[in-house]
Structures are given as structure tokens and as C-alpha cells.
Amino acid sequence: MRNHGTFDLAQVRADTPASARLIHFNNAGAALMPNAVSDAIFSHLDLERRIGGYEAETVAQPAINDFYDAFAELLNCDRGEIAYVENATRAWDMAFYALPLRAGDRILTHDSEYASNYLALLQLAKRLDVGIDVVPSDAHGQIDVEALRRAISSESRVIALTHAPTHNGLINPAAEVGRIAREHGLIYVLDACQSAGQLPLDVKKIGCHVLSGTGRKFLRGPRGTGFLYVEQSLLQMLDPPFIDMHAARALPSASFELRSDARRFETWESYVAGRLGLRAAVRYLLSLGVDTVSTRIVSLAASLRDALRAEQRVTVHDRGAAKSGIVTFTLADEQAPATAARLRAAGANVSVTVPDAAPLDPHLRRLQGAVRASVHYYNTTEEIARFVKLVVSG
Ligand SMILES: Cc1ncc(COP(=O)(O)O)c(C=O)c1O
Numbered sequence: 001m002r003n004h005g006t007f008d009l010a011q012v013r014a015d016t017p018a019s020a021r022l023i024h025f026n027n028a029g030a031a032l033m034p035n036a037v038s039d040a041i042f043s044h045l046d047l048e049r050r051i052g053g054y055e056a057e058t059v060a061q062p063a064i065n066d067f068y069d070a071f072a073e074l075l076n077c078d079r080g081e082i083a084y085v086e087n088a089t090r091a092w093d094m095a096f097y098a099l100p101l102r103a104g105d106r107i108l109t110h111d112s113e114y115a116s117n118y119l120a121l122l123q124l125a126k127r128l129d130v131g132i133d134v135v136p137s138d139a140h141g142q143i144d145v146e147a148l149r150r151a152i153s154s155e156s157r158v159i160a161l162t163h164a165p166t167h168n169g170l171i172n173p174a175a176e177v178g179r180i181a182r183e184h185g186l187i188y189v190l191d192a193c194q195s196a197g198q199l200p201l202d203v204k205k206i207g208c209h210v211l212s213g214t215g216r217k218f219l220r221g222p223r224g225t226g227f228l229y230v231e232q233s234l235l236q237m238l239d240p241p242f243i244d245m246h247a248a249r250a251l252p253s254a255s256f257e258l259r260s261d262a263r264r265f266e267t268w269e270s271y272v273a274g275r276l277g278l279r280a281a282v283r284y285l286l287s288l289g290v291d292t293v294s295t296r297i298v299s300l301a302a303s304l305r306d307a308l309r310a311e312q313r314v315t316v317h318d319r320g321a322a323k324s325g326i327v328t329f330t331l332a333d334e335q336a337p338a339t340a341a342r343l344r345a346a347g348a349n350v351s352v353t354v355p356d357a358a359p360l361d362p363h364l365r366r367l368q369g370a371v372r373a374s375v376h377y378y379n380t381t382e383e384i385a386r387f388v389k390l391v392v393s394g
Contacts, residue, residue: 007288012378023348023383028166028194028326028374030216030223040280041222044273057272067275070282075211075229076202080261083228084275088193088214089116091228094265095210096120096189098238103129105157110135110143111360112165112172114191118359121160131155134360141319145176158187164194167353167364167372169301169327170320171199178207187234193217198297198325200290209234218376221281225274230262244268296377297325303381304373307388314391317370328353328370334394336369342394348387
């Protein structure tokens with residue numbers, strides 16, 4: 001399907017039947033799955049129904065193994081550095097709560113950090129007496145890399161950053177932060193939940209030690225699926241918060257041995273059909289080309305912002321020198337939930353972003369909610385034009 005920086009849009013939309021009926025601009029919530037993904041899920045569930053769950057797993061073993069190869073290709077890492085986890089939050093948690101932190105250590109973060117990650121920071125701060133330093137934003141609203149350098153002290157151990165925040169179109173300069181983390185010997189934990197599937201992610205170029213993501217958003221996988229990358233050099237230093245007989249082995253000496261690969265963060269039981277669906281989603285994305293897909297998403301989002309800005313009643317709130325497929329806006333005379341409900345009734349799906357999603361962000365707090373329209377490569381400029389008309393028609 002790949003063809004020198006383009007793909008067959010008609011084919012991609014045919015692979016996504018709901019795109020004929022809906023303007024689905026809720027890809028940062030949950031994107032529409034392509035048929036390849038839903039087929040992988042349904043056919044595995046059918047196999048489980050016909051021959052039994054364990055037996056179906058044995059039949060599907062080659063595809064299950066390919067989950068790790070597909071993610072290794074997507075992220076430019078080794079298959080042993082990938083774990084399947086049921087969502088992005090637990091994936092991030094499994095690595096974060098495993099970090100070798102002690103009282104007095106400090107964690108650096110930014111005000112765009114996702115709420116669940118920040119809650120984990122707060123919990124560890126309370127539990128272990130570690131400190132949190134929130135690095136200020138630069139003029140674009142993204143993490144200020146010079147301020148980050150200045151904030152690093154001899155107690156700093158970890159940088160926790162969200163690549164593409166949930167509530168704003170900005171993209172944090174992940175690779176610049178990676179260079180600083182490596183220069184100072186800090187562990188770098190990157191939340192790629194909103195960037196996986198819409199931006200190229202090369203863990204070697206970014207320089208992160210940990211990267212987490214979910215299946216259902218820009219990767220176009222099923223709900224209830226996620227993944228975790230942990231760099232081999234860090235793996236042996238991480239003690240997972242939970243282990244089971246898949247993650248570790250009990251030894252006769254009343255001790256245990258952890259798996260040597262990232263699957264020490266997995267559990268024995270998992271959603272096999274979902275894992276196969278996510279694997280199919282990554283393979284589908286790789287067949288289109290991540291760079292091609294990313295260029296289209298960023299360009300469609302820029303067109304949407306321009307079209308919304310041209311409307312007097314609309315304010316666009318995205319910050320960042322580089323922007324993602326997430327577009328946030330409000331109408332002067334309508335609350336965001338009312339706009340979202342009106343759009344949905346007219347066949348256009350969006351989300352509403354709320355201050356609780358990123359509690360450290362003062363802009364979001366002032367805003368008290370915004371409409372979040374998030375485009376994907378299967379969306380079209382014609383949909384953008386229709387969408388903007390719907391936005392201002394209420
Ligand atoms: C930036 C970011 N991180 C993490 C998450 C959590 O993902 P999950 O719901 O898969 O745990 C989200 C979900 O919206 C997110 O936007």
C-alpha cells in the first residue's frame with residue numbers, strides 16, 4: 001500500500017467502513033480500527049469459541065510472537081525490550097514503580113504531564129520521600145530545555161515527560177530532553193500514549209529508557225491494550241511492582257529469579273485477541289509508513305486549526321513549536337460539553353478535555369475545558385470543511 005510518501009486514501013477509507021458515515025475526529029480518544037484489526041480480534045475470538053482458549057493461543061503463537069517484532073520495528077529496539085500491558089497507564093506504572101528510587105531523590109517533570117502519571121509521582125513522593133521538580137515551559141508552552149538543564153541537581157534521578165499531551169496540540173521536544181538525560185545520567189521515562197501511531201518514534205534517537213503507549217488511540221488498535229518499552233541496560237535495575245509465574249521463577253532456595261527481558265512486566269494471563277489486534281494495527285501502520293502517516297496527520301491538523309481560527313466565535317488553544325494531530329478549541333458562547341454533544345448528534349465525534357487531565361497545566365485550569373478534535377490520516381480535507389461548518393452552526 002506504500003507508494004513514495006503517499007498511500008491509497010480510498011483503500012484506507014474502505015478498510016475503515018465507519019469513515020463513510022462519521023466524521024471521526026476523536027482519534028486521541030480511540031481511533032477507528034481498520035478491518036485488519038477487527039478481523040484479527042474477531043477471528044481469534046471465533047477460534048477460542050470453536051477450539052478452546054488455550055488451544056487457540058497455541059495456533060496463534062506465531063502471530064503472538066510477532067507482536068514483539070512489530071513493536072521492535074516501530075520503535076527501533078530489540079524484541080526483548082517490549083512488553084504487552086493492558087493499557088498505557090499500567091505500562092508506565094510497571095516501569096515507574098520499579099525504579100530504584102530512595103528518599104531525597106528528585107524527579108523532573110513538566111506541567112503537560114498526564115494526570116495519572118502525576119498521581120503516581122505524588123504517591124511515590126509521599127511513600128518514599130522523593131521530590132518533584134516541575135520544569136517551566138518556554139514561550140511555546142513546551143518543556144523549556146534550558147530550564148531543564150538548570151533544574152538538574154545532584155539529587156535528580158529521573159525525567160518523566162509526556163511526549164504529546166492529552167489536552168493540547170503541542171509536542172514536547174523529546175529528543176532534546178533525551179540528550180540532556182543521557183548527559184546527566186538520568187533515567188528518562190517518556191509517555192508516548194498520544195504520539196505512538198501519529199509521530200515517528202525511534203527510541204535510540206529520542207534517548208528514552210522507558211516508553212509507554214496504548215493500543216486504542218493513534219495506533220488504531222483495540223481498547224484494553226497497551227505496550228511498554230524498557231531499554232535493556234535499565235531492565236536489570238528495575239524490580240517490577242508485581243510479579244507472577246510468567247515474570248519470574250521461584251527457586252528452591254526460597255528466592256526467585258526475574259525474567260531477563262521486558263516481559264518481566266507482563267502477566268501470564270492476557271487478552272490474546274486484543275494483543276493480536278494490536279499487532280495487526282502496528283503491521284498495518286508499518287505497511288503505510290509512519291513518516292507518510294505522520295506528515296498527513298500534522299498537515300490535516302494544521303488545516304483544521306486554520307479553518308477554525310478563521311471563525312470569529314472560535315478560539316484555538318494549541319501551543320507548541322511543533323504540533324500534533326490534536327486540535328483544542330472553544331466557542332465564545334457555548335460550553336465545550338455542549339459543543340461536543342451537538343457535534344456528535346450531527347455525526348462528528350470529538351472529546352472534551354478537562355482540567356483534571358493535566359492538573360499541573362495552568363492554561364488548562366484557566367480554560368475549564370475545551371473541545372478536543374483529533375484527526376487521523378484517514379480523515380479528509382472535505383471532512384474538515386464540513387466539521388467547521390457544524391462547529392459554527394449551533
Ligand atoms: C498522554 C496520555 N498518557 C496516558 C494516557 C492513559 O492511557 P490509558 O487510558 O491507555 O491508560 C492517556 C490517555 O488519554 C494520555 O493521553
